[in-house]
Amino acid sequence: MRAVVVPEPGGPEALTLSDLPDLEPGPGEVLLDVAATAVNRADLLQRRGFYPPPPGASDVLGLECSGTVAAVGDGVEGWSVGDQACALLAGGGYATGxxxxxxxxxxxxxxxxxxxxxxxxxxxxxxxxxxxxxxGLQPGELFLVHGGAGGIGTMAIQLATAYGARVAATAGSAEKLAVCTELGAELAINYRDEDFVEVVREHGGADVILDNMGAKYLGRNVDALATEGRLVVIGMQGGTKGELDLGKLLGKRGAVIATSLRSRPVAEKGAICAALVEHVWPLVADGKVRPIVHATLPLEQVREAHTMLEDSVHVGKVVLTT
Known part of the structure; x- marks a missing residue:
């Protein structure tokens, strides 16, 4: 099979398309012939040597894919050769299998x-x-997402809106702010010349904040929280170490939660995937939520795809086809 590997950590030029041995599914596993994968910021970190895969996971980049079932391992039920599917991965998506x-x-x-x-x-x-x-975002609550025009941001705006929340989103250009508004954001905040804390406070504070910046935004995110607000940190683009004012957090009876998805056990990921099929897939089928794709490139142009994300010129996702 063909796969993208990183012989030595570095910039986009470190990405190399190589031939690797074909795979076989083990018990409880399914082999997919990959049709496409998508680029995530975690892939950029792994390419630079900062985000190694969990033990036992593939060294090949790629945290998601779609394709056709080519083989099923022992004990697998509900899937047959020829079925079309998409998958959440711990690695391995930038490949033909x-x-x-x-x-x-x-x-x-x-x-x-x-x-x-x-x-x-x-x-x-x-x-x-x-x-x-x-x-636990609830209908009527105010939800703030940073990077509203990115892959996670565009999905977050749509899902929160679909479930009856009010949405605020930050972005860095008029074009990206317009996308946030089109997708359902009530407040579209230009982080380059507006203070998101002031804007959100004028509307009662944020009940839930989804943050990809980490340390850089920690203090301001706490300032922006409403009483009993919940800050969920999922990224560290703005650094790993910040100062937390516990007095402010206590005064708001707030919560700061840091999570990751990639390293979770299979059973936990399986529960999340089952929840997506139950709660999110019907919204996608109805057209209320849609994947936003900025560009679709062949796997041979993986370097260009990574450059798009690094330069933040994209809106939504960048997809690679095999």
Missing amino acids: VVVPAEQLMPVPAGIDLVTAAALPEVAATVWSNVFMVA
Whole structure:
């Protein structure tokens, strides 16, 4: 099979398309012939040597994919050769074949083509698990998402809106702010010349904040929380060490939660995938939520795809086809 590997950590030029041995599914696993995968910021970190895969996971980049079932391992039920599916992965998506625990395999939502389906698993799982399963966002609450025009942001805006929350989103250009508004954001905040804390406070504070910045925004995010607000940190683009004013947090009876998805056990990922099929896939089938794809490139152009994300020129997801 063909796969993208990183012989030595570095920039996009470190990405190399190579031939690797074909895979076989083990017990409880499914082999997919990959149609497409999608690029995530975690892939950029792994390429640079900062985010190694969990023990036992593939060294090949790629945290999600779509494709056709090519073989099923012992004990797998509900999947047959020829079925189309998308999958949440711990690694291995940037390849023409990948082995997936059956629990992390999901049907392609109705109305979505196989290639576009590759843009769904990681963002949908991240948003649903953090915003709804962990933070418990409720109808009528104010939800703030940073990076509203990115892959996670565009999914978060749509899901929160679909479930009756009020949405605020930050972005860095008029074009990206317009996308946030189109997708349902009530407040579209330009972080370059507006203070999101002031804007959100004028509307009572944020009940839930989904943050990809980490240390850089920690103090301001706490300032922006409403009473009993929940801050969920899922990224560290702005650093790993910040100062937390416990007095402010106590005064608000607030919570700061940090989570990751990739290293969770298969059973936990399986529960998240099952929740997506139950709660999110019907919204996708109805057209209320849709994957936003900025560009679709062949796997041979993986370096260009990574550059798009690093330069933040994208809106939504960048997809790679095999």
